[in-house]
Amino acid sequence: MSAPPAVQTSRAPGAAFILKKALISALVALVLFSLMIGVRTDAGPDGQLTYWTRFGDLAAMVATVFGGSIVLELLRQWWGPVGTIRVVPPAVQSTLSLAGRLVAPVLLVFTFLVPVLFYNERYILDLGILVLTYVMLGWGLNVVVGLAGLLDLGYVAFYAVGAYSYALLATNFGLSFWVCLPLAGILAAFWGVLLGFPVLRLRGDYLAIVTLAFGEIIRLVIINWQSLTGGPNGVTGIPRPTLFGIPLTPGDDGLAAMLGIEFSPTHRVVFLFYLILALALLTNWVTIRLRRLPIGRAWEALREDEVACRALGINTTTTKLTAFATGAMFGGFAGAFFATRQGFISPESFTFHESALVLAIVVLGGMGSQLGVALAALAMIGGFELFRGLEQYRMLVFGMAMVLLMIWRPRGLIGHRAPTVFLKTNQAISSDLVKEGHG
Amino acid sequence: MSGDHILSVDRLSMRFGGIVAVNDLSFNAERRKITALIGPNGAGKTTVFNCITGFYKPTSGAMRLVHDDGHAIQLERLNDFRISKLARVARTFQNIRLFPGMTALENLMVAQHNALMRASGLTFLGLIGAPSWRKAEQAAIDLAQTWLDRIGLLDRADDAAGNLPYGDQRRLEIARAMCTQPALLCLDEPAAGLNARESAALSELLLSIRGDQGTSILLIEHDMSVVMEISDHVVVMDHGIKIAEGTPQQIRDDPKVIAAYLGADEEEAIAVMESGT
Numbered sequence: 186m187s188a189p190p191a192v193q194t195s196r197a198p199g200a201a202f203i204l205k206k207a208l209i210s211a212l213v214a215l216v217l218f219s220l221m222i223g224v225r226t227d228a229g230p231d232g233q234l235t236y237w238t239r240f241g242d243l244a245a246m247v248a249t250v251f252g253g254s255i256v257l258e259l260l261r262q263w264w265g266p267v268g269t270i271r272v273v274p275p276a277v278q279s280t281l282s283l284a285g286r287l288v289a290p291v292l293l294v295f296t297f298l299v300p301v302l303f304y305n306e307r308y309i310l311d312l313g314i315l316v317l318t319y320v321m322l323g324w325g326l327n328v329v330v331g332l333a334g335l336l337d338l339g340y341v342a343f344y345a346v347g348a349y350s351y352a353l354l355a356t357n358f359g360l361s362f363w364v365c366l367p368l369a370g371i372l373a374a375f376w377g378v379l380l381g382f383p384v385l386r387l388r389g390d391y392l393a394i395v396t397l398a399f400g401e402i403i404r405l406v407i408i409n410w411q412s413l414t415g416g417p418n419g420v421t422g423i424p425r426p427t428l429f430g431i432p433l434t435p436g437d438d439g440l441a442a443m444l445g446i447e448f449s450p451t452h453r454v455v456f457l458f459y460l461i462l463a464l465a466l467l468t469n470w471v472t473i474r475l476r477r478l479p480i481g482r483a484w485e486a487l488r489e490d491e492v493a494c495r496a497l498g499i500n501t502t503t504t505k506l507t508a509f510a511t512g513a514m515f516g517g518f519a520g521a522f523f524a525t526r527q528g529f530i531s532p533e534s535f536t537f538h539e540s541a542l543v544l545a546i547v548v549l550g551g552m553g554s555q556l557g558v559a560l561a562a563l564a565m566i567g568g569f570e571l572f573r574g575l576e577q578y579r580m581l582v583f584g585m586a587m588v589l590l591m592i593w594r595p596r597g598l599i600g601h602r603a604p605t606v607f608l609k610t611n612q613a614i615s616s617d618l619v620k621e622g623h624g
Numbered sequence: 625m626s627g628d629h630i631l632s633v634d635r636l637s638m639r640f641g642g643i644v645a646v647n648d649l650s651f652n653a654e655r656r657k658i659t660a661l662i663g664p665n666g667a668g669k670t671t672v673f674n675c676i677t678g679f680y681k682p683t684s685g686a687m688r689l690v691h692d693d694g695h696a697i698q699l700e701r702l703n704d705f706r707i708s709k710l711a712r713v714a715r716t717f718q719n720i721r722l723f724p725g726m727t728a729l730e731n732l733m734v735a736q737h738n739a740l741m742r743a744s745g746l747t748f749l750g751l752i753g754a755p756s757w758r759k760a761e762q763a764a765i766d767l768a769q770t771w772l773d774r775i776g777l778l779d780r781a782d783d784a785a786g787n788l789p790y791g792d793q794r795r796l797e798i799a800r801a802m803c804t805q806p807a808l809l810c811l812d813e814p815a816a817g818l819n820a821r822e823s824a825a826l827s828e829l830l831l832s833i834r835g836d837q838g839t840s841i842l843l844i845e846h847d848m849s850v851v852m853e854i855s856d857h858v859v860v861m862d863h864g865i866k867i868a869e870g871t872p873q874q875i876r877d878d879p880k881v882i883a884a885y886l887g888a889d890e891e892e893a894i895a896v897m898e899s900g901t
Contacts (some may be wrong), residue, residue, distance in 0.1 A: 228769075471751070474750075474751055475747070475751070478739035478740075478744055478747055478750040478751065479733075479734075479736075479737050479741045479744055479747075479750070480741070480747045482726075482733055482734050482737070483734065485723070485725075485726060486723050486726065486734040486737075488725055489723035489724060489725055489726060490721050490722070490724075492679075492717075492721060493717070493721040493723065494678075494705075494734075495678075495704055495708070495721070496677065496679075496708060496714070496715050496717070496721070496801075497705075497708060497734060497735050497800070497804055497805055498705050498706075498707075498708030498709035498737065498738050498803075499705055499734070499737050499738070500705050500709075501705065503706075507747075536826060538723050544722045584810060602725055604726070604727045604729075604730055604782065605730060605731055605733075606727075606730060606733060606765065607727065607729065607781070607782045608729055608765075608769065608778075608781040608782055609781070609782060610782050611782070612782055612783075614725055614726075614727070614784040615787075617782070618724045618725045618784045618786035618787065619724075619725030619785075620725055621725065
């Protein structure tokens with residue numbers, strides 16, 4: 186026996202430390218809340234100042250902070266310092282990794298079955314369509330933000346261009362959805378290139394500001410160009426999509442009559458569900474394909490180091506433009522779908538709020554991760570509906586959930602990056618190494 | 625001096641406002657040879673590099689690059705990525721600039737971007753998975769594999785570049801530059817931060833690049849043991865002007881060079897003199 190038995194070191198701070206911390210927090214709370222909660226002022230009946238004290242509420246508030254501080258500190262000790270590797274039994278680990286690999290296929294199969302399982306629940310079908318629309322938008326923006334590392338705050342502009350392209354082409358020229366869909370994508374991509382040109386020299390915050398402004402410009406043009414877009418009144422009577430020419434209507438030439446089944450309005454909802462699912466999967470497939478092509482690798486290299494890209498002979502201008510155009514094209518497809526689903530569009534649907542929501546989905550999902558974006562869209566849109574019962578606390582719960590998520594997973598739900606090509610082992614790359622891009 | 629020059633720098637000047645970083649510099653780099661550019665800190669070596677590789681537009685002067693087939697290109701007329709794409713000049717950086725979040729293999733694949741873009745039919749052939757694209761991609765992977773093997777990183781091909789040790793990152797950056805199939809390879813202090821053994825391996829790698837690929841090399845280096853061992857020709861700069869040039873042997877004995885180093889930095893002067901003995 187040579188070495189003495191190792192003494193248990195680095196004990197967690199004792200009760201005195203926790204109490205001291207809680208006391209300081211309570212003191213700060215007392216100072217802050219004594220005026221905000223402790224004293225209430227109001228105008229009296231004659232306009233004079235009246236005030237009364239609410240020391241009971243104040244005491245409750247301070248006590249909550251005191252107690253909360255203790256609980257927080259205990260929780261922190263229980264979890265251990267950030268980055269501690271806790272020993273997980275191999276069996277659990279392998280189960281977890283298996284579960285991780287199964288998430289995507291299970292989710293996909295479930296999505297395919299949603300219209301079957303919830304055929305009679307219109308609400309769930311509509312929600313599913315909404316979630317899938319945002320999944321598609323998220324995947325589209327992921328090309329620009331996640332892969333190329335270009336912060337785009339005006340993505341809704343392309344969504345709007347797609348929606349108005351379909352709406353105007355269909356109502357004015359009577360073109361069918363299937364003709365308009367590629368046109369909407371091409372027009373949106375064209376606007377993506379138009380936006381791309383002036384902003385190519387900008388980086389980071391400046392790029393974000395210009396794209397934000399671009400989103401607003403498109404919206405304002407739509408509002409003010411009354412003769413073309415109908416201004417704030419929007420476009421009404423947008424034709425519903427057809428199953429390659431067969432309308433989903435109760436008439437004799439409708440799908441139901443042709444198949445000899447009874448007409449139900451749910452048919453159209455189910456059709457729309459599978460339509461957006463197909464569009465979203467197309468987006469996903471193309472993005473995954475593009476990542477493995479030189480253009481996709483150039484996007485990611487651009488995010489990692491633009492100077493090195495130039496030294497390797499990569500044309501950074503066209504590379505950025507293709508990223509903008511590709512992302513915009515998918516936004517345009519989603520916009521065309523949105524227009525045909527709603528039958529009515531107005532500028533109100535294309536506010537900055539939408540851009541922020543889609544960007545939040547991409548960031549929460551883990552920039553660059555396809556599965557992460559899908560999960561984030563499900564959580565953001567589906568979860569938002571889930572909390573509807575909480576009424577006015579809905580936003581609060583939602584905000585808290587986002588803050589917690591950002592503390593635990595600062596690089597999004599799925600932060601690691603999968604390599605696009607490998608020789609022997611396909612190992613994920615830690616998010617610590619992957620750059621976020623700077624413009 | 626009627627040698628076969630791959631690069632002729634003629635009266636190159638670069639001013640930043642009132643500061644003259646490079647003043648009327650002329651030198652030649654011979655084909656299939658290693659030319660070293662040395663000088664004390666702040667002599668303007670990296671500025672010359674940035675002019676040659678298109679990161680700066682020189683205030684005046686000409687830089688003429690002649691490919692093996694006799695095709696001549698005036699580098700000062702090209703800018704940005706075109707230097708690498710059309711003139712086939714590749715470079716590495718003083719502070720390593722790999723793509724840290726991509727694997728070593730991916731780094732080498734990105735370097736073959738222009739060739740692969742053509743092979744993928746500007747993405748469209750690649751998107752549908754055409755056989756010609758698959759073949760080109762496999763060829764690119766094979767080339768990357770060859771280079772990974774040469775720099776001894778084949779086992780770490782699937783590791784993130786940012787996770788590799790410093791010396792490996794330096795070699796990977798050189799391999800990445802070589803994957804662009806350059807005519808002229810410009811290395812900015814490739815031995816900086818390497819230990820003696822890694823420096824020796826680097827010298828060997830550079831000699832083999834010159835010998836096997838026939839690539840001409842222009843390098844900036846402070847490590848005199850590397851410079852003296854592998855250079856065919858040395859150009860010495862100080863305060864933006866050329867103060868000497870010649871074979872390593874001639875430079876070693878040049879009093880002007882020793883004075884420049886003595887005047888600039890004692891440590892470097894000692895390093896020069898020690899490696900000269």
